[in-house]
Amino acid sequence: MNLLKQAIIEKGEALSDEVLKVDAFLNHQIDPVLMEQIGKEFAERFQREGITKILTIESSGIAPAVMAGLQLHVPVVFARKRKSLTLVDNLLIAKVHSFTKGETNEISVSKDYLLDEDVVLVLDDFLANGQAALGLVDIVKQAGSTLAGVGSVIEKGFQPGGDMLREQGIRVESLAIIDSLANKQISFREE
Amino acid sequence: MNLLKQAIIEKGEALSDEVLKVDAFLNHQIDPVLMEQIGKEFAERFQREGITKILTIESSGIAPAVMAGLQLHVPVVFARKRKSLTLVDNLLIAKVHSFTKGETNEISVSKDYLLDEDVVLVLDDFLANGQAALGLVDIVKQAGSTLAGVGSVIEKGFQPGGDMLREQGIRVESLAIIDSLANKQISFREE
Numbered sequence: 356m357n358l359l360k361q362a363i364i365e366k367g368e369a370l371s372d373e374v375l376k377v378d379a380f381l382n383h384q385i386d387p388v389l390m391e392q393i394g395k396e397f398a399e400r401f402q403r404e405g406i407t408k409i410l411t412i413e414s415s416g417i418a419p420a421v422m423a424g425l426q427l428h429v430p431v432v433f434a435r436k437r438k439s440l441t442l443v444d445n446l447l448i449a450k451v452h453s454f455t456k457g458e459t460n461e462i463s464v465s466k467d468y469l470l471d472e473d474v475v476l477v478l479d480d481f482l483a484n485g486q487a488a489l490g491l492v493d494i495v496k497q498a499g500s501t502l503a504g505v506g507s508v509i510e511k512g513f514q515p516g517g518d519m520l521r522e523q524g525i526r527v528e529s530l531a532i533i534d535s536l537a538n539k540q541i542s543f544r545e546e
Numbered sequence: 547m548n549l550l551k552q553a554i555i556e557k558g559e560a561l562s563d564e565v566l567k568v569d570a571f572l573n574h575q576i577d578p579v580l581m582e583q584i585g586k587e588f589a590e591r592f593q594r595e596g597i598t599k600i601l602t603i604e605s606s607g608i609a610p611a612v613m614a615g616l617q618l619h620v621p622v623v624f625a626r627k628r629k630s631l632t633l634v635d636n637l638l639i640a641k642v643h644s645f646t647k648g649e650t651n652e653i654s655v656s657k658d659y660l661l662d663e664d665v666v667l668v669l670d671d672f673l674a675n676g677q678a679a680l681g682l683v684d685i686v687k688q689a690g691s692t693l694a695g696v697g698s699v700i701e702k703g704f705q706p707g708g709d710m711l712r713e714q715g716i717r718v719e720s721l722a723i724i725d726s727l728a729n730k731q732i733s734f735r736e737e
Contacts, residue, residue, distance in 0.1 A: 384659040385608070385622040387615035414604035414624065417576070421609045424578035431576040433605065468575040 356396050356530040359508065360543055362389055363531060369539040373514075381480055381508065382415035393530060394422025397506045400528045401427070401476050404503040408432060408473045410491050412462060415480040419508050423478060432469065434462040434491060447497045449490035462487075464494050471499035482507035482529055485516020492525065504528060511536075512544050547587050547721040550699065551734055553580055554722060560730040564705070572671055572699065573606035584721060585613025588697045591719045592618070592667050595694040599623060599664045601682050603653060606671040610699050614669060623660065625653040625682060638688045640681035653678075655685050662690035673698035673720055676707020683716065695719060702727075703735050 366379040380386040397419070406427055411420035412434040424431040434449075446463040453460070469475065475498075477491045488505050495502045502525065510517045510529030513536075520527050532544040557570040571577040588610070597618055602611035603625040615622040625640075637654040644651070660666065666689075668682045679696050686693045693716065701708045701720030704727075711718050723735040 378656065379658075380621075383623065383626070383656055385612055385615070385624070387612045387622060388619065390612060391616055414608060414626075417605060417608045418612045418622075421576055421578045421581060421612060424576070425582055428579065430571075431578060431609075432574065433576070435574070435605075465569065465574055467570075 356393070358389060358392050359531050362386065363509070363533075363541060363543075367541060369536040369541055371539075372536050373511075375509070375511070375533065375536060375541070377509065381418075385418045387418070390418045390422045393419045393508055394424075394426050396530055397423040397476070397478065397528070398426030401503055401506065404476070405474050406476045406503050408469065408500070409476045409478055410434065410464070410469065410495060411478045412436070412487055412491060416478055419480060420478045423476070423506070427476075430468070432464055434464045434494065436460060436462055438463070447494045449493040449497075451490040452486050454484050454486070462490050462494070464498075466498065469495065469498035469500050473498070473500040474503050475500045476503045477505045478507070479505075480508045482510040482516045482520075482527070483514040485514075485519050488516060488520060492520075506530075509533065547584070549580060549583050550722050553577065554700070554724075554732060558732060560727040560732055562730075563727050564702075566700070566702070566724065566727060566732070568700065572609075576609045578609070581609045581613045584610045584699055585615075585617050587721055588614040588667070588669065588719070589617030592694055592697070595667070596665050597667045597694050599660065599691070600667045600669055601625065601655070601660065601686060602669045603627070603678055603682060607669055610671060611669045614667070614697070618667075621659070623655055625655045625685065627651060627653055629654070638685045640684040640688075642681040643677050645675050645677070653681050653685070655689075657689065660686065660689035660691050664689070664691040665694050666691045667694045668696045669698070670696075671699045673701040673707045673711075673718070674705040676705075676710050679707060679711060683711075697721075700724065 368376040504526035512532040535542040559567040695717035703723040726733040
């Protein structure tokens, strides 16, 4: 997706060989016009899947997911990383390990909003080690819903998450795949 | 805003005299079509203010804020409740007290994204005791930006936040104001 790659090149910053800072347009400041285009791109790629719901995770997954939901005319559910006061039981729970933080946390979704007849598209801002995506996929399975695929705005192709999901037979659509951040140079995978 | 009030009546639930559960369309499952209408309503109410940026707070403020940003063609910045790994210094920080949780936490925004020439609309899903809004307004002041006003999707009119902000001369626009949840009945303020 050229508009996205352009934003990554112009506004992104490789902080190290592994860390890409995109908080100018994706995960702190958000460019709503770019998000709308991202939503349209996800909707186009998954339009034949009969999707009834989008599942994402707070916080940075919400903007692209809501824009995709607007295009596909389906509700968006975001998994919570922390317990809610008004949402305490009736939960689907998965464990998500963060390699960068070195800790495992629980994410949760109310059973009310993922039903066995749902066809679910999992969306997130980043796909790196794939642990958040695995947790969301696990929640889709627990709900008895059908998984249509996993979409990510930016995949770090040099980390194992995307390939791990593909090897499980899951359709993965990443709008930009970065093959390397070595020497603080952002290199995209050729399409 | 009638579409919103209809959603509150049909899908909301008064859990007690003080707690309104709206996680069917606003803060867990999100209705993107309703969010688009909410974005349009905020944009219309604040269209003459010369807004250059919208400031909200993760997580439930993001969806309405991004939709308003799309309409106003301005970026959205969301304050973080937790520290980011790629965003560790150069921060504007405010303390936010939660009466329901009985604790005070810090919220933060990068100085890069709120400039002194910015005219900022503060948006959030709920306005109740007003502590989150006060924290966001404090961050706008620290940045030297101009505050255009505060918008909330749902104001709990029986809690002091909205009036406290209005008494400070801040323009407050709430798309639905609830005057009472007594006896688990949802009563709106007449417009």
